[in-house]
Amino acid sequence: xxxxxxxxxxxxxxxxxxxxxxxxxxxxxxxxxxxxxxxxxxxxxxxxxxxxxxxxxxxxxxxxxxxxxxxxxxxxxxxxxxxxxxxxxxxxxxxxxxxxxxxxxxxxxxxxxxxxxxxxxxxxxxxxxxxxxxxxxxxxxxxxxxxxxxxxxxxxxxxxxxxxxxxxxxxxxxxxxxxxxxxxxxxxxxxxxxxxxxxxxxxxxxxxxxxxxxxxxxxxxxxxxxxxxxxxxxxxxxxxxxxxxxxxxxxxxxxxxxxxxxxxxxxxxxxxxxxxxxxxxxxxxxxxxxxxxxxxxx
Amino acid sequence: xxxxxxxxxxxxxxxxxxxxxxxxxxxxxxxxxxxxxxxxxxxxxxxxxxxxxxxxxxxxxxxxxxxxxxxxxxxxxxxxxxxxxxxxxxxxxxxxxxxxxxxxxxxxxxxxxxxxxxxxxxxxxxxxxxxxxxxxxxxxxxxxxxxxxxxxxxxxxxxxxxxxxxxxxxxxxxxxxxxxxxxxxxxxxxxxxxxxxxxxxxxxxxxxxxxxxxxxxxxxxxxxxxxxxxxxxxxxxxxxxxxxxxxxxxxxxxxxxxxxxxxxxxxxxxxxxxxxxxxxxxxxxxxxxxxxxxxxxxxxxxxxxxxxxxxxxxxxxxxxxxxxxxxxxxxxxxxxxxxxxxxxxxxxxxxxxxxxxxxxxxxxxxxxxxxxxxxxxxxxxxxxxxxxxxxxxxxxxxxxxxxxxxxxxxxxxxxxxxxxxxxxxxxxxxxxxxxxxxxxxxxxxxxxxxxxxxxxxxxxxxxxxxxxxxxxxxxxxxxxxxxxxxxxxxxxxxxxxxxxxxxxxxxxxxxxxxxxxxxxxxxxxxxxxxxxxxxxxxxxxxxxxxxxxxxxxxxxxxxxxxxxxxxxxxxxxxxxxxxxxxxxxxxxxxxxxxxxxxxxxxxxxxxxxxxxxxxxxxxxxxxxxxxxxxxxxxxxxxxxxxxxx
Numbered sequence: 001x002x003x004x005x006x007x008x009x010x011x012x013x014x015x016x017x018x019x020x021x022x023x024x025x026x027x028x029x030x031x032x033x034x035x036x037x038x039x040x041x042x043x044x045x046x047x048x049x050x051x052x053x054x055x056x057x058x059x060x061x062x063x064x065x066x067x068x069x070x071x072x073x074x075x076x077x078x079x080x081x082x083x084x085x086x087x088x089x090x091x092x093x094x095x096x097x098x099x100x101x102x103x104x105x106x107x108x109x110x111x112x113x114x115x116x117x118x119x120x121x122x123x124x125x126x127x128x129x130x131x132x133x134x135x136x137x138x139x140x141x142x143x144x145x146x147x148x149x150x151x152x153x154x155x156x157x158x159x160x161x162x163x164x165x166x167x168x169x170x171x172x173x174x175x176x177x178x179x180x181x182x183x184x185x186x187x188x189x190x191x192x193x194x195x196x197x198x199x200x201x202x203x204x205x206x207x208x209x210x211x212x213x214x215x216x217x218x219x220x221x222x223x224x225x226x227x228x229x230x231x232x233x234x235x236x237x238x239x240x241x242x243x244x245x246x247x248x249x250x251x252x253x254x255x256x257x258x259x260x261x262x263x264x265x266x267x268x269x270x271x272x273x274x275x276x277x278x279x280x281x282x283x284x285x286x287x288x289x290x291x292x293x294x295x296x297x298x
Numbered sequence: 299x300x301x302x303x304x305x306x307x308x309x310x311x312x313x314x315x316x317x318x319x320x321x322x323x324x325x326x327x328x329x330x331x332x333x334x335x336x337x338x339x340x341x342x343x344x345x346x347x348x349x350x351x352x353x354x355x356x357x358x359x360x361x362x363x364x365x366x367x368x369x370x371x372x373x374x375x376x377x378x379x380x381x382x383x384x385x386x387x388x389x390x391x392x393x394x395x396x397x398x399x400x401x402x403x404x405x406x407x408x409x410x411x412x413x414x415x416x417x418x419x420x421x422x423x424x425x426x427x428x429x430x431x432x433x434x435x436x437x438x439x440x441x442x443x444x445x446x447x448x449x450x451x452x453x454x455x456x457x458x459x460x461x462x463x464x465x466x467x468x469x470x471x472x473x474x475x476x477x478x479x480x481x482x483x484x485x486x487x488x489x490x491x492x493x494x495x496x497x498x499x500x501x502x503x504x505x506x507x508x509x510x511x512x513x514x515x516x517x518x519x520x521x522x523x524x525x526x527x528x529x530x531x532x533x534x535x536x537x538x539x540x541x542x543x544x545x546x547x548x549x550x551x552x553x554x555x556x557x558x559x560x561x562x563x564x565x566x567x568x569x570x571x572x573x574x575x576x577x578x579x580x581x582x583x584x585x586x587x588x589x590x591x592x593x594x595x596x597x598x599x600x601x602x603x604x605x606x607x608x609x610x611x612x613x614x615x616x617x618x619x620x621x622x623x624x625x626x627x628x629x630x631x632x633x634x635x636x637x638x639x640x641x642x643x644x645x646x647x648x649x650x651x652x653x654x655x656x657x658x659x660x661x662x663x664x665x666x667x668x669x670x671x672x673x674x675x676x677x678x679x680x681x682x683x684x685x686x687x688x689x690x691x692x693x694x695x696x697x698x699x700x701x702x703x704x705x706x707x708x709x710x711x712x713x714x715x716x717x718x719x720x721x722x723x724x725x726x727x728x729x730x731x732x733x734x735x736x737x738x739x740x741x742x743x744x745x746x747x748x749x750x751x752x753x754x755x756x757x758x759x760x761x762x763x764x765x766x767x768x769x770x771x772x773x774x775x776x777x778x779x780x781x782x783x784x785x786x787x788x789x790x791x792x793x794x795x796x797x798x799x800x801x802x803x804x805x806x807x808x809x810x811x812x813x814x815x816x817x818x819x820x821x822x823x824x825x826x827x828x829x830x831x832x833x834x835x836x837x838x839x840x841x842x843x844x845x846x847x848x849x850x851x852x853x854x855x856x857x858x859x860x861x862x863x864x865x866x867x868x869x870x871x872x873x874x875x876x877x878x879x880x881x882x883x884x885x886x887x888x889x890x891x892x893x894x895x896x897x898x899x900x901x902x903x904x905x906x907x908x909x910x911x912x913x914x915x916x917x918x919x920x921x922x923x924x925x926x927x928x929x930x931x932x933x934x935x936x937x938x939x940x941x942x943x
Binding site for chain 2: 057089272273275290293
C-alpha cells in the first residue's frame, strides 16, 4: 500500500492488476515503429460525442477449438474446428449473414499417415517438418490453427462482401488480407497490443490516450500491406491499466483523412454500448461479442 | 400443420422437460403469451401444452455492467445494438399422443396451436363431433390471430358424469352475470335433443342484473362474429317468466321490472302459511331448532294447518287454519286456555308454553319480515311446478327482500325443484339453478344454516337428479369448500390479488395469477374435467339487455296508488281491463278483501278476469243507514216529589 501511494505521489500511472490483454507471450511483444500520416508529431484528437453508424453494420469474428486426439509415436495428432461468422445489425437486432466451418486433422506427415484416411468432412493438414518435439509440434498446431482461422475469416468476409456492401467491423487486423486492406467499408479492431507502433515519449503519449480521444493516424508496418491505423480509447483508463479500453483501428488507405478517422472513431465509440461483459469488456464491441456468442452456441 | 414453428423446446439439467411441463424459447416478436396453446411434434410424439409462465433475460452479466455502460445516467442515449435477449416460456402439458408410455416432452420445434390442435389439446374431439355430440360452446380460445371455439361437455356440466359450475370474479366488471347469461344461451341452443329438456331458475339477488333476459341487446360486429364462430344465434331468451314478491301493500310488485311494457311475463310470487311452514327450519337459528320446537312444528303441519282441528278445551268450534291470521287466532286460544288454567297450565298437549311461544314468535316473524311474499289470507302464486317448459327461464327477483325471506325463497324453490325432479314430474329433465353471492348462502364459516346444508346436498347429489347449480361469488375462498369443490366446471373472471394469494390458488403460476388479476372484460379462465390445465377463453356480450340498459329503456314505474296497482295486476291478465272500472270497483272496499279477490283471480286465470274479480269481491254492501233514535217519552213530572224543585 505504501508503494502504491508512493507511485501515485511520483505522478506515475497506477494499475489495478495485470492487463487483461497481456497474453504473456513476451517473445511476441515487439515495437515496430510506425509512420505517422496525419500530424508531424504524435498527437491526440478529441472526438466529442459518439455518433452511431446510420446504416446497417456487420461484425465478423472467428473461433477455433482444438482437441488433441493422441500421438503417433511421439508426434501429436489434433483435431481443430474453425468457425467464422458475420452477423449483421439492422435496426438494433442481429441476424447471422454468413457462417463458415472447417475441421482439420493436424499433425506431421508420418503421424497423419499412421492415422490413415481422414474421416468424412475432415481435412488433413500437414505440419512443416523439423526436429521432432511434442511441445514444438503442439505450438505449431496452434500457429497453424491461427492461420487457417484467419483464412476462414477472410473467406467469410469475402462471402459477405459478395452480397453486401455495408460496413463490416472485423475483430483483428486488416493488413493480413489484400482485399480487406483496400476495402473502404471495412474496419479492423485490434484489441491486443503485443506489437506497439511507437517507443519513448510517443509510446507514453500513445498509451496515456484520454477517453474519447484518438491518436494521430499512422501506417503501422511500413513496407507491408498499407493500411491506416490509429489508437482509440473507449473507456477511461486511469486507476485501471494503460491498456484499459484501448484499441487500434485499421482502415483502408482511402479512409486516411482526419474527417474519416474522426467519423469512424465516433461510430466505434458508440459501439461500446451495450457493454459486452466478460474479461475483455473494455475493448470487445458488443457486435463482435454477439458473433462470439453465436459461434460458441452453434 | 404447415405453419412455421414459433419456438423450440429447450431442456437443461436445471430446466428439464418432464411429462407434465417443458420450456421453450421464441423470437422476441412471437405472438405467444400466457395462456397460449402450443404443439410440439418430435420423435413420433405430439404434445400439446398451455403456456403458464414466461421469463426473459439478456446476456448482461451483472446489472453493474449496464450502469457502467450508461455512465450512471439512466437518460444516456440508447445503444445502437439491442442486447441479445431470450424469451423463455414454461408450458404445462395438456395432452400427449400417444398417451402411453407417458414420457418427457421431446426436444423439438414448437408451433402455435391451430383450430384442430385446440380441439385435440382439450380433448374436445371426444364430445363435439358425431351424432351424439354433447358440446356446449363456452367461448373462443384467442391467440396469435386464432379464434378457436371451445366447448364444455354437457355430460360434465349438467350431469350425470359431473355437474355444476362456479364462477369467481371481482364485482363491477359484469363478468360473472354476463358469463352465466351467455352460457345459458349456449346451453339452450346447443343442449342436444338426446339429452332431454332443460330449463333454468335464476335468483336475482341484487339490482336489475337479471331483469331483462327477454330483451335483446345491441351487439357490435365483434360480438356477433364470436356468436357466429361458435355457431350460436345472438338472441335473447324466448321463454322467460319473472316472479317477484309484492311490496308490503300487497299489490305493487317489489322489483325493478315494473314498467308496464314488461308486465305480461312479470307476476307476483306469493306464498301462504302452508308453503312457509314446511320450511320453518330455514328461519330458525340453530338454538331454535331443538327437538321440542321441531315436534311442535310437526304437530302444526300434520294436525292443524290446512285441516279441521277441534279441541273443546280451546273453543267450542273447530279451527280452520289456512293463513297466518288463522294461526295467530289458534295460538291465542291456546294461550288463553293455559292462562285460565293458572298453576299447572305450562303444558298443552305435551308442548311446553315456552316452546309454543317460541314457535309462534318465529312464525309470526316470517309474516312480518316477509310481508309481500307471505300473505295472511292464504292466496298463493307460485312457480309453474310440474309445468316447466323446455328452454324456459324462471327468474325470481328477491333483490328487494329481507335476507331471511331470501333464504326462505331459495330454500323452498330448490327443495321443490328437487322433489319434482325426483318424481320426474317437473316438466323438464334438467334444471340449472343460478345463484349469485354464494358466499352469503354458503359461507366458509358461520352458522351451519339450512340453506348451506341444502346447497351442499345439491352440489353433492344434484347431478343424479338433473338439478344443477350455477353459482357465483366474488371470493371463492369465502365459500364452503365442498360446495365449490363439487362444481365440475370452475370459471374465473378478473380476480383480486388478495384472493389469489389464498391457498386455493397455489397451483396457479405467478404469471397466470397476474393474468387473472388483469383479465379484461369478456375473458375468463376455465377449468373443466376434460381440460388438464386451466384455459383462457373469450366470450361475447350476452345477447340480452344489461340491467343498466334495461332500467334506462324500461324505467320502473313509481309505486302506484292501491287501486291503480290492482288495475295493473288485472291488466297483466287481460289488457282490456280499464283502470277507471277497477278504481270504481275497489272504491271503499277493504284492502284485504281486494287483495283476496285479486289473488283468486290470478289463481283461476278466468277468461274475463275483471268480471271474475268483481264477482269474487262480492256485491257492494251499502252501509246500513242508522236512523236517529226516536225520542223517548219524557218522564212524568211528579209535583208531589218532595225533592222536586
